[in-house]
Amino acid sequence: MLQRRDFFRHIGTAAWALPLFAADPPFDLLITGGRVLDPALGVDAVMDVGIRGERVAAVGPALNAIGAKTILNAAGRLVTPGLIDIHGHVYDDVIPISIDPDLVGIPKGVTTIVDAGSAGASTFAGFRKHVIARAKTRVRALINISLIGLVVTNEIYIDAKLIDAKATAKVIQDNPGLILGIKVRINGRDEELDHDAGVLAQAREAADATGVPIMMHWSNQRRLLDMLKKGDILTHPYNPPRSGPSLLGADGKVLPQILELKNRGIYTDFAHGGHLQWETAEKAAEHGWFPDTISTDIHRAHTGPNGTLQDLVTTMAKFLYLGMPLGRVMEAVTANPARMLQFNEKIGTLEPGAVADVSVLRLDETPFEALDTLRQKRTLAARLVPQAVVRAGVLSQLA
Numbered sequence: 001m002l003q004r005r006d007f008f009r010h011i012g013t014a015a016w017a018l019p020l021f022a023a024d025p026p027f028d029l030l031i032t033g034g035r036v037l038d039p040a041l042g043v044d045a046v047m048d049v050g051i052r053g054e055r056v057a058a059v060g061p062a063l064n065a066i067g068a069k070t071i072l073n074a075a076g077r078l079v080t081p082g083l084i085d086i087h088g089h090v091y092d093d094v095i096p097i098s099i100d101p102d103l104v105g106i107p108k109g110v111t112t113i114v115d116a117g118s119a120g121a122s123t124f125a126g127f128r129k130h131v132i133a134r135a136k137t138r139v140r141a142l143i144n145i146s147l148i149g150l151v152v153t154n155e156i157y158i159d160a161k162l163i164d165a166k167a168t169a170k171v172i173q174d175n176p177g178l179i180l181g182i183k184v185r186i187n188g189r190d191e192e193l194d195h196d197a198g199v200l201a202q203a204r205e206a207a208d209a210t211g212v213p214i215m216m217h218w219s220n221q222r223r224l225l226d227m228l229k230k231g232d233i234l235t236h237p238y239n240p241p242r243s244g245p246s247l248l249g250a251d252g253k254v255l256p257q258i259l260e261l262k263n264r265g266i267y268t269d270f271a272h273g274g275h276l277q278w279e280t281a282e283k284a285a286e287h288g289w290f291p292d293t294i295s296t297d298i299h300r301a302h303t304g305p306n307g308t309l310q311d312l313v314t315t316m317a318k319f320l321y322l323g324m325p326l327g328r329v330m331e332a333v334t335a336n337p338a339r340m341l342q343f344n345e346k347i348g349t350l351e352p353g354a355v356a357d358v359s360v361l362r363l364d365e366t367p368f369e370a371l372d373t374l375r376q377k378r379t380l381a382a383r384l385v386p387q388a389v390v391r392a393g394v395l396s397q398l399a
Helices: 122-134 164-172 190-210 276-288 313-323 328-333 334-339
Strands: 010-011 013-018 030-040 041-051 055-060 072-075 077-079 081-086 110-120 139-145 179-184 213-218 233-235 266-270 359-364 368-371 377-380 383-391 393-399
Touching: 030 081, 030 328, 030 359, 072 190, 072 393, 081 313, 081 334, 081 393, 110 179, 110 359, 122 139, 139 164, 164 179, 164 190, 190 213, 276 334, 313 328, 313 368, 313 377
Parallel strands: 030 072, 030 077, 081 110, 110 139, 139 179, 179 213, 213 233, 233 266
Antiparallel strands: 010 013, 013 055, 030 041, 041 055, 077 359, 359 383, 368 377, 383 393
16 A cells, blocks of 8 residues: 655756645645745756745645635745744844844845844844844844944944954854854955954954855955955845945956955955945946845835835845846845855755745836935846735735
8 A cells, every 4th residue: 555755856956845635734835836946956847835834845846726725826826934034134223224024024035134244242242132023024133243234334443342252152043043143344445454454353353253155345455355254145245336346357357365265265245335336337247247145235224105115025136137147136135145144044045844934025027216225227128026925824915
């Protein structure tokens, strides 16, 4: 007699599980008929996604709908792992620039936001209590190397006593799974190189003691770049001059020390915020250079109606304009951030057994104008519109 079992069918690098027997319990949620795009699995095909409880149970064509508690028809839509914004500022009501994660998370198609340095070792307890614990959107953190975090925006320059590797390491060790890295917000000015190297050395000590990566603001200085190690992250490559250095040299080409980063295992993060100049991004794209992750650096000043970035899906559309293929765009907001940071849940994929985080998006091919930091306009051919989000098995329909 046949016994109940699960198995994987492989086509190339794609794999999906098919429930075969009526004895399999029905799905709590079945998402049907969408174009499933999961870069982690190498899947891009019309399929169904079955969810039981908080986990993905199966992904495949024509899954058994009998007994499913909820069925969501996703025909004509993209169905992806829940979008991850690896760089935002969401210490709302405490840090003046921060925004409520539940305004820019789930309602915008995003299931996970990583706050990039709003809290430091002295202020993280409040961030954990008042933001992480209450938000419906999953929130994790990169801890600021300055004890006070972003109470002020020159936090690493005002007092050397605020840079404390041991205190930073302790708060990381006391909050496993919540603090995923260390943020170093250097200005990138040549005259501050000695100071910045000293701060980065403190961050290096804390990172090495805890096994988490460093995320550092952009620099082309080899002295600083040489202090980064495999797994570290460099952020803001497309800076306009007022925001710091970019990845380009005087000849308009990507600098050699930046091209070397990939071979060194050092990642790059976009982080829109005040750090996009169209001309810089376009020149980098002409040379085939794109960052590993697409993120927003979102805070209050950046959202609608007059903000230059709006949200993560609008930021993703900017990369479609730059010529980044859709699959790579999705990888930069799902598989790559999940690989770069040590989340304590399996996210960034629809692999059976992973946390059931899903984003359902509509590709709207109506041209629209989008801004860079300098409010220069470009006409984009398409945008992504969130239709529904599943966060740990809980469905929110957005449209």
